[in-house]
Amino acid sequence: MFDPDDLINFELCFPGSLTGETELECPYCRVLLTVPVNDPMGEDSFACCECSGVFDVNWAEGSVKYQRPTE
């Protein structure tokens, strides 16, 4: 079971239309990642190449969901 308090959601502003790939910041370490957009109306999961943090992107809503880092 997920503790909802451990999931963080934030809105993204995507510039223009989403095609091919886009850049977004890793919610954990703030490194700028270039990620593929396979389905602009769907969701995708990505793993940061710097910190290995995993997060979900909902392209349709323009939101990112990630787990609160454990201390």
Ligand SMILES: [Zn+2]
């Ligand atoms: Zn990262």
